[in-house]
Amino acid sequence: MTRRKPIASGSDWNFEILTEFEQEIARLADEYRLDTYPNQIEVITSEQMMDAYASVGMPVGYHHWSFGKQFLAVEQAYRRGQMGLAYELVINSDPCIAYLMEENTLMMQVLVMAHACYGHNSFFKGNYLFRTWTDAGSIIDYLVFARRYIAECEERHGVAAVEQLLDACHALQNYGVDRYKRPSPISAEEEVRRQKEREALLQAQVNTLWRTIPDRHREDRLPGMEGGEEDPLGLHAGGRYPPEPQENLLYFIEKNAPLLAPWQREVVRIVRKLAQYFYPQRQTQVMNEGWATFWHYTLMNRLYEEGAVDEGLMLEFLQSHTAVVQQPAFDSPLYNGINPYALGFAMFSDLRRICESPTDEDHHWFPDTAGSDWRETLEFAMQNFKDESFIQQFLSPRVIRDLKLFMVVDDDQDEMLEVAAIHDERGYQRIRESLAAHYALAVREPNIQVYSADIRGDRSLTLHHVQDDRRPLARSVYPVLRHLHQLWGFPVRLASAQDERVVRRYQWPLADEAGDTGEG
């Protein structure tokens, strides 16, 4: 291929040059059949980037002290030079918003465009989790609605009251997602209209649920439950409420908490909706970053091959890229867990290699994949998996060897740690499984569900925690229960069980006598 004149060299940039590069990248991305939302590329200053960072990437967010804390942390780290600012920040919306920082060099701008505007963007558009759970077209609208609504609440009910409520909701936001039901799309105007209706309706429902006048014609009464020895009139015979355990704690609170005012229910709902929006991102970190990194690497190399960038820019790029995909060893002072960029990039690159030049080992491990069309295989992998299943399916022995992964079992009943698997024939499968489990939210977060709300008795709420491998809850359980108690308004209990046997009970408010001891 004849090399052409580079579009630009050096590190300075201007909008004409960026546009030219963008078009060039778009052309190449098109060649690779990357399907993306339109890009809205915003050039901002470093201060604005810190703002954006602090609001967890939401371009408009409601006000809360925790975002201020985040901002101070970012600012401090940036000032000290501990952290380069956002390599890229991109928002899953349609059009897809990506930020370029003014201070970046030309190389960085090109890299970020390739990474964010084509890598992440196509991931947002293609991956099944994002397609199912988030509505890129309406998220900005909804954020605007949320911000306005919460500001109104602050005006009407005082900043302190709203802050308390948000604190409580934030503590439970990881338990505010529906894992199996697809939410309906939302938009701002629609939301305002529905919010009014909801307010009235919801309160009516709650009133029905909690009414204290005995109901003569209760139809939900379970047969055979009536008139026991202790309850001859069958007053407690309605069966457990809710009939099925509920995993979406915030949803349950929103619909059933007896004392919340309508506006408070709406705020719970807002936090829940936003948690739902971020839910796919939490499950696809490795894939998302890996995919974007793979594509910026591929696209940058294509730009170089065609001569659109010169050697200087390419060297600068390689240095930056290497830093991003660096994986320090476990005993290095730099070690801070597995770098999702490194793991994801290694896996997508290796998947391409498996397709293009498979070895015997690959044929054995990936009979369907080895030797197939790499572009289609990668697209398939990107669209239909999340971190957990992606690793389960595609972590190859080659990547395990390259990263020299090993597994240590830490059992509190054993005084020593045990190396259970290393990067060898016997270990591949086990390492793959454990690593996949590591990225499963169900394993990472304690499994806690609403078990019952005593609607006919003391109105207490009981949660069940199912322990996994005897792993107990951290001490933070008490502050969280306190928050839950604030929302529910009546005593909250939590039973932690291992193998169907309750091993520990928690409650809030604490019982008078040495409250938190387990009762067996």
Add this chain to the structure above:
Amino acid sequence: MSYFIDRRANAKHKSAVNRQRFLDRYRTHIKRSVEEAVNRRSITDMERGEKVSIPTRDISEPVFQHGAGGKRRIIAPGNQEFVEGDRLQRPSGGGGGDGAGEGGASNQGEGMDEFAFTLSREEFLDFVFDGLELPHLERKAMVDLDEVRPVRAGVSKEGVPARVNIVRSMREAHARRIAMRAPIRRALRDARDALEAEERKDPVLRNPARIAELKAEIERLEKRLEAVPFIDTYDLRYNHLVNQPQPSSKAVMFCVMDVSGSMTQAHKDIAKRFFLLLYLFLERNYEKVELVFVRHHTAAREVDEEEFFYSRETGGTIVSSALSLVDEIIAERYPPGQWNLYVAQASDGDNWDDDSITCRDLLIRKLMPRVQYFTYVEITPHAHQALWEEYETVATEFPARFAMRQIVEAGDIYPVFRELFKRRVAGG
């Protein structure tokens, strides 16, 4: 399809509200840090921000999490010498391998006991002076108002061309034109009607003389109509300004210090910190603050800051010399109608025997009626002498505007300062 947007000109500090919320929430923590910093810092150092640390546990946002214990499988990279079945000693100290595989969740401050951040200079000073109020800031607003500011007060017929109110002038002109033209137009219309009626008549019956007369009349009226001026001098309206008395935004602070032999450098440093706090405080409340340094032993002299704090003198002490010098300077340069006057005096309490009574009289008769606030700090670990007692009588006479405290060491300054300037519940 892609497009670029340049947002650099947009507002930054979008997080300012959130930042402020955070600072408000942890007010007590931050205040403690700030107070420590003020006590620790040297004087020249006040003008910068401060690093503040808050224990992480106090600001954590709790969520349900797995605690230590149970059985965990950790995957880590970079194996070198391990083989399957190796048994290892558990690394001492918690957290070893804890973050393994957490996906590098960007959770700054994790594993650190303190959440540290930096207050800006403004925020720092806000916390330093939090809850403090300048005594009698409002008094000058009502009495002795020499300072004025022009304020809009409607429109008037007289004024200078620079203040002409164009809209009002044009409206006046328009009204005048309507009023002046109306009778002419009416006459003109009548004349035209008459002319038309005349011309419509049978040619035999027409009166040529009448037609000529009417035509002349029309021409005359049209000329008159045109002659109505578009704008005239009495249409002009001017914005009217009146001088409104303004509360003075200028303050002068007199630093009075005893530099006799008994005052050591340590004493002076303590005094300096007190002066500095007062200065910073005034600076935040007034647009313009001037400093006057008066030092004295047996005689008083106005000096510059360097000399005030650092040159050495010896000799006895006559406090009244300084007070009368302050009085002279006020009379000469700072008329109380224009300036808010503050006096801060530092001394070790020594004074010439009979002088203390003179001081008291000077204060009661001359200074106190004029100044906004007089503070006296006595830097001594010893028992009080005559000066303190005399000042106490002044304090009983002007309880709201005269304050005195004793300082023993540098650490006392800040609490004393706060006490002197703490917000009064019912304003004095």
